[in-house]
Amino acid sequence: KRNLVTGLLACLFLLAACSGTDPGPDREGRSALIIVDVQYDFLPGGALATSGGDEIIGLINALQAQFDLVVATQDWHPPGHGSFASAHPGHRVGEVIELNGLRQVLWPDHAVQHSRGAQLAAALDQQRIERVFRKGLNPGVDSYSGFFDNDRRGDTGMRDYLISRGVTDVVVVGLALDYCVKYTALDARRIGLGATVLVDATRAVNLNPGDAGKTLDELRAAGVVVSDSAVYLKEG
Ligand code: VGL
Numbered sequence: 001k002r003n004l005v006t007g008l009l010a011c012l013f014l015l016a017a018c019s020g021t022d023p024g025p026d027r028e029g030r031s032a033l034i035i036v037d038v039q040y041d042f043l044p045g046g047a048l049a050t051s052g053g054d055e056i057i058g059l060i061n062a063l064q065a066q067f068d069l070v071v072a073t074q075d076w077h078p079p080g081h082g083s084f085a086s087a088h089p090g091h092r093v094g095e096v097i098e099l100n101g102l103r104q105v106l107w108p109d110h111a112v113q114h115s116r117g118a119q120l121a122a123a124l125d126q127q128r129i130e131r132v133f134r135k136g137l138n139p140g141v142d143s144y145s146g147f148f149d150n151d152r153r154g155d156t157g158m159r160d161y162l163i164s165r166g167v168t169d170v171v172v173v174g175l176a177l178d179y180c181v182k183y184t185a186l187d188a189r190r191i192g193l194g195a196t197v198l199v200d201a202t203r204a205v206n207l208n209p210g211d212a213g214k215t216l217d218e219l220r221a222a223g224v225v226v227s228d229s230a231v232y233l234k235e236g
């Protein structure tokens, strides 16, 4: 009988001790910063430049210190990728075609594997980036989102990685707001993560005037928080 009581007490003690160290369900959640496609080809002078894309790099560097997990994406196309207008004789940049059953905007050749344009910009602080997820490797389908190809079949592994690291929320910055930032944030919501886009730490391609504004509406409609980097830079 005595042993039973001692045993029970020991169990209770262990339980108490464990609950003291176990963080348990983290109500606050854990946020990761996703830096999208800060590559030379999306900066002024690049093949698919965003206006002012270089202006956001300092802000992104400052933001990194506010997150304990930072990851990045990198557009990484094989030569002759199906999203390149040059792969479709008779078609021009900006035209929309059907590529293997999906609506596809045709782009200039960009982010070609191992080219300088595909490199992450040297001005981007890369020390705290724990992993870089490459996308757009399949020549037959584009990949705007850092999670999945546009046909939602290819998976970069970013979802499993973030979930295995206990991430519940992502904050998305980088290039370009109206394509890869947008679809990365939308996919984050689809897989059940909280998602915020810090608009001042992005720039848009704006293929058609008004694309950036339309993007913000679509993001909000999907439950993405559209915010500003100042909210994160105020200590914390
Ligand atoms: C992107 C168009 C084509 C982007 C990449 O990074 O937003 N846009 N490839």
Ligand code: ZN
Pocket (backbone or CB within 6 Å): 075, 077, 083, 110, 111, 136
């Ligand atoms: Zn691309």
